[in-house]
Amino acid sequence: MNRQAELPSLAPALRSALTASTDDRIFYDLAGIARRYTALLDELPGVDVRFAMKACPVDEVLAHLAALGAGFDAAGPHEIAQALRTGVPASRVHYGNTVKSDRGIAEAYRLGIREFATDSLPDVTAIAEHAPGSRVFCRLATSGEGALWGLSRKFGCSAADAVQVLTAARKAGLTPAGLSVHVGSQQLTAKAWTVAFELLGDVLVDLERHGIRLDHINLGGGLPALGYLDRHGTALDPPLDEIFQVMRQGLGHLRHLHGGELDFVLEPGRHLVAEQGAIRAHVYRLTSRQQPDGEREHWLYLSCGKFNGLYEMDQLQYRLVFPTHPDPQYVPAVVAGPTCDSDDAFPHGHTTGRVPVPRAVASGDPVWILSSGAYAVSYLTQGFNGFDPLPYTVLPADARLPSPCR
Numbered sequence: 001m002n003r004q005a006e007l008p009s010l011a012p013a014l015r016s017a018l019t020a021s022t023d024d025r026i027f028y029d030l031a032g033i034a035r036r037y038t039a040l041l042d043e044l045p046g047v048d049v050r051f052a053m054k055a056c057p058v059d060e061v062l063a064h065l066a067a068l069g070a071g072f073d074a075a076g077p078h079e080i081a082q083a084l085r086t087g088v089p090a091s092r093v094h095y096g097n098t099v100k101s102d103r104g105i106a107e108a109y110r111l112g113i114r115e116f117a118t119d120s121l122p123d124v125t126a127i128a129e130h131a132p133g134s135r136v137f138c139r140l141a142t143s144g145e146g147a148l149w150g151l152s153r154k155f156g157c158s159a160a161d162a163v164q165v166l167t168a169a170r171k172a173g174l175t176p177a178g179l180s181v182h183v184g185s186q187q188l189t190a191k192a193w194t195v196a197f198e199l200l201g202d203v204l205v206d207l208e209r210h211g212i213r214l215d216h217i218n219l220g221g222g223l224p225a226l227g228y229l230d231r232h233g234t235a236l237d238p239p240l241d242e243i244f245q246v247m248r249q250g251l252g253h254l255r256h257l258h259g260g261e262l263d264f265v266l267e268p269g270r271h272l273v274a275e276q277g278a279i280r281a282h283v284y285r286l287t288s289r290q291q292p293d294g295e296r297e298h299w300l301y302l303s304c305g306k307f308n309g310l311y312e313m314d315q316l317q318y319r320l321v322f323p324t325h326p327d328p329q330y331v332p333a334v335v336a337g338p339t340c341d342s343d344d345a346f347p348h349g350h351t352t353g354r355v356p357v358p359r360a361v362a363s364g365d366p367v368w369i370l371s372s373g374a375y376a377v378s379y380l381t382q383g384f385n386g387f388d389p390l391p392y393t394v395l396p397a398d399a400r401l402p403s404p405c406r
């Protein structure tokens with residue numbers, strides 16, 4: 001039971017920061033984020049990347065992405081203000097949340113934002129009132145099938161509603177500028193993209209019939225991270241090459257249908273940052289306890305869990321490295337965080353979800369938690385159960401020396 005051999009390669013900058021660290025913290029590798037950003041543009045040339053801030057609202061990360069040319073997908077005035085602090089022009093930031101209050105719209109407008117996501121008539125009316133003359137793009141609902149987090153139902157509208165919404169926007173003095181989709185976060189299939197492009201094509205053509213000619217399509221987020229394990233501990237292996245292939249075909253198809261200039265926006269979140277972040281945590285205790293059903297189970301309690309860095313641990317497992325136990329005997333254990341909350345654990349069933357843990361781990365031993373850079377800092381609780389939010393350090397792109405940030 002040795003998964004060390006399966007570990008993905010760890011960037012040297014991250015490895016040395018994790019090795020040197022004597023306290024718990026998350027490290028972000030700016031050079032790695034830049035590499036992933038460049039690789040994405042190589043796959044989808046000409047696409048305008050607007051980083052989904054929620055995945056990693058860390059000033060240094062945002063500033064670096066802005067310097068590389070990225071814009072931002074912001075969910076409200078607070079994120080908008082943070083995006084603008086990077087120096088990026090307001091024209092490269094959009095209000096990508098379909099859920100907005102009047103006050104939020106007005107504040108975004110005051111900050112200079114002129115592009116808004118929408119999916120309903122009441123929202124269009126509010127945008128027209130509080131952000132007059134702005135550009136809007138209408139989010140189409142998707143099923144979320146094939147994704148770990150579907151993001152369906154709460155957001156997006158039907159094809160028929162989209163025509164109504166954008167027609168109403170035009171009547172209200174707004175510019176009906178685009179359509180958007182989100183195929184679901186950590187989307188693991190290429191098929192979801194095929195379905196999304198078909199839907200976008202149908203609505204694009206229908207809108208033309210209604211005299212509405214768009215200037216862009218926003219493909220949302222959903223591009224997967226590569227370093228996760230599923231609920232059972234098996235490596236998730238998203239077909240990234242096939243996904244990019246389907247996307248390139250889709251872009252070509254939509255351009256062809258449109259028959260003129262059509263821009264494309266992408267809002268990647270986790271794909272850019274997940275593997276570029278890693279947590280140094282430590283072992284609380286490895287226990288063996290008989291359960292009420294008579295079964296004896298090992299549990300490994302860590303200093304870091306759902307409420308202080310690993311919010312997504314209920315849907316997936318992270319790869320763990322025990323650097324002080326290079327060649328150990330393993331026992332299968334359920335992994336859990338430090339709080340008095342039973343949700344604070346890796347997914348596990350009666351016999352599934354066990355993680356190989358060195359039998360000899362002792363309280364205080366360091367543990368590295370890989371591919372944990374997405375939705376970590378943003379989902380930290382403010383000290384739930386008395387456990388402090390995880391501090392972070394950003395490793396600069398041009399030097400290998402950590403610069404502590406918080």
Ligand SMILES: Cc1ncc(COP(=O)(O)O)c(C=O)c1O
Pocket residue numbers: 052054055073096097151182184185186220221222223267268269270271
């Ligand atoms: C509107 C929007 N765009 C982009 C993203 C980023 O998604 P992901 O991290 O899956 O790329 C999200 C995340 O939920 C979102 O809500």
